[in-house]
Amino acid sequence: MSSSSIKGAAAPSPDFQALRLEAESLVRLPDRPFRLSPEESRLLFLDTRQLRAKSASFDGREVRGVVAPQAVVTDIESLLRRFGDWARATVVDLAPRYVDALEAGRASLRLRDAADAPLSARKDDRRLHVDAFASQPTGGRRILRVFANINPWGEPRLWRVAEPFEVHARRFLPRLRDLWPGESQILNALGLTRGRRTRYDALMLGLHDAAKGDLDYQREANATDIAFAAGESWVVFTDSAVHAALKGRFALEQTFYLPVEAMAAPGAAPLRVLERLTGRMLS
Ligand SMILES: O=C(O)CCC(=O)C(=O)O
Ligand SMILES: [Fe+2]
Structure with a gap:
């Protein structure tokens, strides 16, 4: 064997x-469990009536979605801080080039069963969708999330994933509307969005809502089931992975935002794909 081939392989x-990750949108890490301490594990048995939202979340400043004694709220904050640090290290190990560009968003502790009926079709993550947050425009930045299945009884978390982003976008784009003149300024002035909703954000919300609202699509989509084992973690660009969460209790999640320019292959970003498909600048 020549020395050059050894070097090439190494x-x-x-x-x-x-x-x-950018091409496939989802990378599974079966051998990278996030382990809870015995004290942290007690939080899993929080009375779910104390949860006001589908999860308890922490944005770096305050814990939301839970009504519980202050000591419990403080423990949730510590857990979500520790998970956030771990999630960042996980992403950076996988993709060192993202290190300076990753911006942390919310972290969440998900105690309820993903199979439980949500408040509305729009909030129904059991239906296939790409993520877009109505109140949190990204302006084109990627949504990169780290999940860990921390189910204490060894139960998997069940997802489905479907077609590539571009195929998904081509299907729904013809039904979507553009921003109305002045719409993003009004939303921002009313405090309904944090920052301006761009054309890109409007299209992503449109894709999210159109897919969830289309029951024929939900039934007929060519989707693959994934069972994330207890102890498994996964890193997902949820703005390009067409995904649904069907079942499973007890998960941690940390959201990051990543500028398109930080990607190894920016052409795969939903922003660039939608710009190509619409022939317009979108952010
Ligand atoms: O809780 C999960 O496993 C994922 C649900 C989902 O689709 C989301 O939070 O966007
Ligand atoms: Fe989602």
Whole structure:
């Protein structure tokens, strides 16, 4: 064997995993469990009547979605801080090039069963969708989330994932509307969005709502089931992975935002795909 072939095999590109994550939108990490301490594990048995939202969340400043004694709220905050640090390290191990560009969003503790009926069809994450947050425009930045199944009884978390983003977008784009003149200024002035909703954000919300609202699509989509084992973690660009969460209790999740320019292959970003498909600048 020549020395050059040994060298070639021993030095994969440092962007190898980033490219894979960007191309496939989801990377499973079966051997990277997030382990709870015995004190942290007690939080799993919080009375779910104390949860006001589908999860307890922490945005770096305050815990939301839970009505509980202050000591419990403080423990949830500590857990979500620790998970956030772990999630960042997990992403950076996978994609070192993202290190300076990752911006942390919310972290959440998900105690309810993903199978439980939500408040509305729009909030129904059991239906296939790409993520877009009505009150949190990204302006084109990627939504990158780290999940960990922390189910204490060894139960999997069940998802479905469907077609690639571009195929999904081509299907629903013809039904979507553009922003109305002045719409983003009004939403922002009323405090309904944090920052301006761009054309890009409007299209992403449109895709989210159109897919969830289309029961024929939900039934006929060519989707693959994934069972994330207890102890498994996964990193997902949820703005491009067409996904649904069907079942499973006890997960942690941390959201990050990533500028398109930080990607190893920015052409795969939903912003760039939608710009190509619409022939317009969107952010
Ligand atoms: O809780 C989960 O496993 C994912 C649900 C989902 O689709 C989301 O939070 O956007
Ligand atoms: Fe989602």
